[in-house]
Amino acid sequence: MSGRRQRTAAVAESGGTIAPSKSQRAYRLLHDRIVDGTYSPGFRLVLDAIGRELDMSVVPVREAIRRLEAEGLVTFERNIGARVAEIDELEYHDTMETLSYVEGAAISLAAGLYSASDVAAARAINDEMRQSLADFDPVRFTALNEAFHRQLTDVCPNGVLGDVIDTCWKRLARLRQSTFSFVPSRAVPSVDEHDGILALIEEGADPRRIELAVRAHRLATPDAYLHRAQPKP
Structure with missing residues (x-):
């Protein structure tokens, strides 16, 4: 199926709105949990575990985390991984x-x-x-x-x-x-x-x-x- 047809099918299945991508779903889950305090400052974000919870690969999860990092909500450290940013x-x-x-x-x-x-x-x-x-x-x-x-x-x-x-x-x-x-x-x-x-x-x-x-x-x-x-x- 072509990309255009895939988008059309997604719109039809969602009642006229484009269904969120896997990356968007991962972003929304992580963003909401950070904001509401479920994931407290310093909490380690394990990509594999998040991917299993959302039934997706780590690729869209990594994309979501990069977006959160750009927004200042997540930090990434070599040999440690992604963590919820500490509040300055x-x-x-x-x-x-x-x-x-x-x-x-x-x-x-x-x-x-x-x-x-x-x-x-x-x-x-x-x-x-x-x-x-x-x-x-x-x-x-x-x-x-x-x-x-x-x-x-x-x-x-x-x-x-x-x-x-x-x-x-x-x-x-x-x-x-x-x-x-x-x-x-x-x-x-x-x-x-x-x-x-x-x-x-x-x-x-x-x-x-x-x-x-x-x-x-x-x-x-x-x-x-x-x-x-x-x-x-």
Whole structure:
């Protein structure tokens, strides 16, 4: 069968969408397990074992691992093989610290510009975050958390601040998409702090007070992660 006919058959079998390749399947499995913490930093990725689990050769698994390596989620060492990348604690802290300043500034600049629908949309996202605590999925929670924060910062009239914020989010995604996998204890306080920020916006609090609240909220998560990461004496 020609390559074109094979693609057509794949589309037909998948109900109109192209079926994922073996490499894509391997990538998705490994990516999801790294992000949700199933494969912790330093975990060795054994190609043969992964291939057997997915019923495929090591070739597509190796392709998936190379893609993850390019994204900074996997490292490869001679005579050792592929491992889940360690989180660069300094880069993570510096990124979160930067985000705390620029996001605090962005939300304070937008403080007098929020409409009732802006606040309602942010509150709806936070309510969804609270409901998700009952069946906690750190990856989904992290996605909702980003949506909440972007709902507030997108109103900021300063486009340069918006660009910096976007860069920080992308850097965090490369470092690890779900810090809540490592500090799930931050989930409940984070939702409560969101409520506090929204309350300040609704009452028309001084922008500086709002900025400091956002900054404190932002720094609490890396502080919790770094504290957790310290070896016990």
